[in-house]
Amino acid sequence: MFTPQIAESAASGILWLIPALPIVASGIIALLKQPMRKLSATLAIGSLSCSLLLSLFAFGHVLVGWASGAAVRETINFTWIRVGTAHVDLGWILDPLAAVMLVMVCFVGLLIFIYSTGYMAHDENFTRFFCFLSLFAGAMLGVVIANSLLLLFMSWELVGLTSYLLIGFWYQKPSPAAAAKKAFLTTRIGDVFFLLGMVWLFAQTGTLLFYNAGMGSMEALKLGGLLATPAGLGLSAATVIGLLIFAGAAGKSGQFPLHVWLPDAMEGPTPVSALIHAATMVAAGVYLIARVYPLMQAGVQLSASGEAVGSTVALTVVTWVGAGTAVFAALIAVAQNDIKRILAYSTVSQLGYMMAGLGMGGVAVGMFHLITHAFFKSLLFMGAGSVIHGCHEEQDIRRMGALKIDMPWTFITYAVGMLALCGFPLFFSGFWSKDGILEAAQHWSVAKTPFYLLVFGALLTAFYMTRQVSYVFFGNYRGHKEAHESPPVMLLPLVILAFFAMGLGLVGTPAWPWFRAFLEGHAAGFGFAGFNEPGLLAVMAASSVVVLLGLVVAWRIYGNKPIKAEDPDALEHAMPTIWTLLEGKFYIDELYGATVIAFYAWWAGVADWLDRRVWGGIVAGVAWLFREGAQLGRLFDVNWVDGGFDKGCEELATGGGLMSRIESGRVQIYLRLLALAVVLLTAILIWSSRG
Amino acid sequence: MTVFATPLAGYLLVAALLFAIGLAGALTRRNAILVLIGIELMLNAANLNLIAFWRYMPHPEALTGMMFAIFSIAVAAAEAAVGLGLVISIHRHAKTADLDEMNRMKG
Numbered sequence: 001m002f003t004p005q006i007a008e009s010a011a012s013g014i015l016w017l018i019p020a021l022p023i024v025a026s027g028i029i030a031l032l033k034q035p036m037r038k039l040s041a042t043l044a045i046g047s048l049s050c051s052l053l054l055s056l057f058a059f060g061h062v063l064v065g066w067a068s069g070a071a072v073r074e075t076i077n078f079t080w081i082r083v084g085t086a087h088v089d090l091g092w093i094l095d096p097l098a099a100v101m102l103v104m105v106c107f108v109g110l111l112i113f114i115y116s117t118g119y120m121a122h123d124e125n126f127t128r129f130f131c132f133l134s135l136f137a138g139a140m141l142g143v144v145i146a147n148s149l150l151l152l153f154m155s156w157e158l159v160g161l162t163s164y165l166l167i168g169f170w171y172q173k174p175s176p177a178a179a180a181k182k183a184f185l186t187t188r189i190g191d192v193f194f195l196l197g198m199v200w201l202f203a204q205t206g207t208l209l210f211y212n213a214g215m216g217s218m219e220a221l222k223l224g225g226l227l228a229t230p231a232g233l234g235l236s237a238a239t240v241i242g243l244l245i246f247a248g249a250a251g252k253s254g255q256f257p258l259h260v261w262l263p264d265a266m267e268g269p270t271p272v273s274a275l276i277h278a279a280t281m282v283a284a285g286v287y288l289i290a291r292v293y294p295l296m297q298a299g300v301q302l303s304a305s306g307e308a309v310g311s312t313v314a315l316t317v318v319t320w321v322g323a324g325t326a327v328f329a330a331l332i333a334v335a336q337n338d339i340k341r342i343l344a345y346s347t348v349s350q351l352g353y354m355m356a357g358l359g360m361g362g363v364a365v366g367m368f369h370l371i372t373h374a375f376f377k378s379l380l381f382m383g384a385g386s387v388i389h390g391c392h393e394e395q396d397i398r399r400m401g402a403l404k405i406d407m408p409w410t411f412i413t414y415a416v417g418m419l420a421l422c423g424f425p426l427f428f429s430g431f432w433s434k435d436g437i438l439e440a441a442q443h444w445s446v447a448k449t450p451f452y453l454l455v456f457g458a459l460l461t462a463f464y465m466t467r468q469v470s471y472v473f474f475g476n477y478r479g480h481k482e483a484h485e486s487p488p489v490m491l492l493p494l495v496i497l498a499f500f501a502m503g504l505g506l507v508g509t510p511a512w513p514w515f516r517a518f519l520e521g522h523a524a525g526f527g528f529a530g531f532n533e534p535g536l537l538a539v540m541a542a543s544s545v546v547v548l549l550g551l552v553v554a555w556r557i558y559g560n561k562p563i564k565a566e567d568p569d570a571l572e573h574a575m576p577t578i579w580t581l582l583e584g585k586f587y588i589d590e591l592y593g594a595t596v597i598a599f600y601a602w603w604a605g606v607a608d609w610l611d612r613r614v615w616g617g618i619v620a621g622v623a624w625l626f627r628e629g630a631q632l633g634r635l636f637d638v639n640w641v642d643g644g645f646d647k648g649c650e651e652l653a654t655g656g657g658l659m660s661r662i663e664s665g666r667v668q669i670y671l672r673l674l675a676l677a678v679v680l681l682t683a684i685l686i687w688s689s690r691g
Numbered sequence: 692m693t694v695f696a697t698p699l700a701g702y703l704l705v706a707a708l709l710f711a712i713g714l715a716g717a718l719t720r721r722n723a724i725l726v727l728i729g730i731e732l733m734l735n736a737a738n739l740n741l742i743a744f745w746r747y748m749p750h751p752e753a754l755t756g757m758m759f760a761i762f763s764i765a766v767a768a769a770e771a772a773v774g775l776g777l778v779i780s781i782h783r784h785a786k787t788a789d790l791d792e793m794n795r796m797k798g
Contacts, residue, residue, distance in 0.1 A: 671718055
């Protein structure tokens with residue numbers, strides 16, 4: 001193990017700029033007018049390019065530190081709020097995990113930005129699109145660099161907001177608007193648990209920082225305290241907090257049972273699906289688990305060599321949810337006909353793989369699949385976008401076909417992405433990353449079922465991807481209008497991503513486990529000795545066989561068959577009951593509709609009734625009382641106060657009228673009165689002096 | 692103690708008579724000038740009283756009553772001047788000196 005290097009450096013000093021630049025750009029774009037399309041795209045792409053350069057600089061810094069034998073973990077923390085003696089700290093972190101994610105998010109994001117300028121070229125709200133996209137990129141980068149669960153949570157919510165805004169980008173149509181709401185509400189369920197976990201963590205440890213020179217919540221001191229705190233049911237506080245945080249991650253990463261929003265999120269523009277709902281945001285849940293991995297792993301027994309023996313409750317739950325989701329979503333993907341929906345269920349399935357990889361193999365295994373998946377899945381989504389673009393907004397794979405002739409570039413890159421996703425042996429990144437997960441599953445000491453589930457999932461993955469590719473690119477064209485190839489600005493990112501979808505596997509092969517060594521902070525050796533681990537070659541062979549089996553079976557069923565768009569699917573013929581179940585997505589949406597949503601609707605009805613009848617009645621009663629009181633007051637006012645006042649005024653007026661008669665204007669009358677007064681005064685004087 | 696041929700009451704009676712005549716003139720005459728003359732008579736009755744009281748008081752060597760009377764006459768002269776000025780300007784305006792015609796001072 002390398003010794004950690006925690007001193008600050010220029011690289012961690014400028015780290016905050018990486019998310020800040022796209023956010024500032026988004027703020028500026030928000031102020032631009034609708035026709036200023038070129039400027040907005042330039043701002044978004046320019047800011048993200050700067051972020052990419054800074055990320056590469058930070059990555060280089062970590063790499064140099066790693067090469068010189070130091071595990072870089074630089075944090076910059078500061079106090080955000082201080083209340084009495086309690087204080088809430090924020091901060092950012094530069095470690096291999098963050099560095100790898102930074103480069104991936106910036107790089108994939110940049111390619112998707114460039115692709116979007118082509119894909120969204122005809123949309124009148126081009127500027128708004130780039131505003132949201134840029135905001136998303138900034139928020140996502142904020143998630144990545146956060147060294148505080150709170151900062152991570154804030155960015156996390158911002159990411160959720162932009163996801164909502166972008167799914168509902170075409171809000172004039174009812175289905176995107178509904179999908180946006182669904183995504184927002186479903187992820188919110190997970191976020192409530194996340195928030196609970198965060199509050200609990202703060203209450204227990206007094207800090208939300210991950211790393212803070214021994215005092216962070218992910219460091220041994222605080223973890224020991226968490227482990228020692230019982231939380232009921234024989235679980236420690238560490239486990240329960242870990243599970244709560246995992247609920248948040250499951251919501252964001254579309255894990256069962258909170259996966260329902262992700263396929264619907266495909267109503268958004270395709271670049272959004274590629275960026276947010278395939279490569280980055282949905283991976284944020286996986287990243288979160290990787291970030292709080294010390295907490296998830298707390299209490300695990302370590303062998304003499306430092307390897308984890310057995311598992312913790314939290315990680316076991318993560319594994320089962322991940323493996324279950326992987327197979328569950330892959331099954332649904334088999335029976336879908338919307339090109340993006342197939343990819344969406346595939347994403348859910350692959351996120352399950354990542355979770356399972358985290359649960360069984362550790363950070364490096366899960367993160368490696370995250371990174372390779374980000375590249376090939378965004379490649380697939382952008383390829384699907386290119387297909388949709390070329391087929392005049394057609395998304396049903398039954399209305400495509402034979403596109404390999406009309407769209408050769410899209411076909412080649414899509415095929416690369418598809419093979420990478422299937423995990424085609426040796427030359428594709430997906431093979432190596434999926435293999436890492438399968439190998440970890442095979443070695444998992446708790447149970448073997450996840451291993452078989454994941455292998456079955458791999459078979460299904462190969463099957464449904466082959467089915468999709470045969471439908472889209474082979475056979476006969478079943479659309480209405482002539483398909484055309486997409487512009488170069490959309491093809492170039494595809495080619496670049498295709499290159500990475502193949503090449504990235506090189507950094508994670510057992511012969512040269514560089515990625516794992518880099519993340520875990522030890523030296524990477526090159527040699528084929530890595531293949532000699534027990535069972536590894538068997539796993540590789542098994543997964544290769546399974547993948548090839550899936551490919552061949554699917555090709556036998558679907559490959560190059562001249563069919564009509566209205567024909568039922570070949571599998572539908574063979575087993576109609578199962579097909580209906582799969583096509584209906586196991587009727588999870590309907591189940592939720594009949595239970596949770598129906599309950600909420602009923603409860604809303606009850607609340608409405610209470611509002612109208614009970615509370616409304618009370619309010620109306622109080623209002624009635626006050627109104628009657630006011631009526632009494634009015635009567636008193638009118639009859640007593642007003643009457644008395646009016647009378648007084650009348651008297652004054654009458655008196656004034658009387659007095660004004662004296663003022664006749666005749667001088668001699670005045671004089672007469674004066675004389676009279678003198679006489680009277682004299683008389684009084686005389687009369688009183690007598691007495 | 693000086694012995695006087697006529698007692699103080701005689702002077703006071705004359706003065707009162709004079710005041711009454713002046714008051715009657717001022718109240719009954721309609722011509723503004725005659726009203727002014729009545730007022731002058733009343734003033735002179737007051738002056739007579741001042742002189743008489745001064746003369747019969749314990750310290751006649753101090754010329755207090757005389758001084759009062761002189762002041763009063765000066766003030767009366769000023770008042771007559773103002774009164775006549777008013778009458779003239781009213782006459783110019785209303786072409787009459789009849790007081791019954793002038794009732795514009797009513798409130």
